[in-house]
Amino acid sequence: MSDNLLSRFLRYVRIDTQSDETSKTFPSTPGQLVLLEMLKQELTELGAADVQMTRPGYVMASISANTRKARVPTVAFLAHVDTAPDCSGKNVKPIVHRKYDGRVVKFPDKPGLTLDPATSPELRTAIGKDIVTASGTTLLGSDDKSGVAVIMTLVERLLRETKRKHGLIRVCFTPDEEIGRGVDKLDLRMLGADVAYTLDGGPPGEICWETFSGDAAEVIVDGITTHTMEAKAKGMVNAAYLAGKLLAALPRERCAPETTDGRDGFIHPIHVEGRTERSVVKFLLRDFELNGLADKGKILRGLCRGLQASEPRARVRCKLRKQYRNMAYWLRKDMRPVELAREAFVAAGLKPYDHVIRGGTDGSRLTELGLPTPNLFCGEHNAHGPLEWVAVQDMESAVSACAQLAELWERKS
Ligand SMILES: [Zn+2]
Incomplete structure (x- = not known):
């Protein structure tokens, strides 16, 4: 699985999908549509159902329920395809550091720039894992192409592991999150979910259900x-x-x-x-x-x-x-989406922990609109800059955790 996940990730980060807050179009930049079209194509090839690109440009697909139980909530997984306007996303050259040894990472395109465990202590958690960085002059785009690669791999896994029982699963890829327009034109009825998760977070185990x-x-x-x-x-x-x-x-x-x-x-x-x-x-x-x-x-x-x-x-x-608005105002009334995520993380061998975001997510707005949408980890570090990195094994943990989560919603319904 690891090579599929990694090769997907490397393919996605090479496409320039930087969003642009001065643009009047939706999506704000054409590069995002290139990736969205690619995802639509790949979802079809994987055998997902109901694959479609909506008129504004959201890509959605289903994995049909394989349970006999009625009334299993429909669970959606979302990730955004755009990268931050703060740092170039053009000609990203991802570099895979197999079995990272804990040393200072250097960048071929910018001598002098270093990724140092002394200033990025989370790197120490990645020793022995395969990490991916950019080459020095661009961001990597792990925010949020990690989430995109995780969800695509989840689709593949759920379609393959037919013994794993789950209700209807929806996946959705969105543009323009970084400029705050990610859910502006999202048709919630078309998405048709009862609960959703954005995959757009940090280290393994992280759950965010509270934002500014x-x-x-x-x-x-x-x-x-x-x-x-x-x-x-x-x-x-x-x-x-x-x-x-x-x-x-x-x-x-x-x-x-x-x-x-x-x-x-x-x-x-x-x-x-x-x-x-x-x-x-x-x-x-x-x-x-x-x-x-x-x-x-x-x-x-x-x-x-x-x-x-x-x-x-x-x-x-x-x-x-x-x-x-802070999603906690709504989630506190029904913590099941958060509790099941915690349980799924434990089942996937992870230690769940809450992370309060000093910012907003697409989920903040979706939750307010009536679709509870906490944010889950997908391995992002040092987002929006040239020191961005992700560990392949952390993305894999996110795939396992989401597969457990799909199963739990079925079992507990
Ligand atoms: Zn993001």
């Missing part, structure tokens, strides 16, 4: 522009200065991603555009709790009111937009 809640904010400051020669006489109001003033007033020392961890949320300016006439500052607001998130919005609105009061000739507007 997130809002986005945009502050628009309109100034008054004149020719500089008569700026004093005509009363120029420079919106660029006002944007700077707003940034300087943020409670950065206790409320920024770089100054917080654990369960503390933050206000994070991600984009500043400043001209005399108009400035725009975009923010991410994050907190695990809804009241904490609302507080972040109040702080920002308060700062905007203060800015407006300090310069009445300007016009300051603050717009908040909902992004996603």
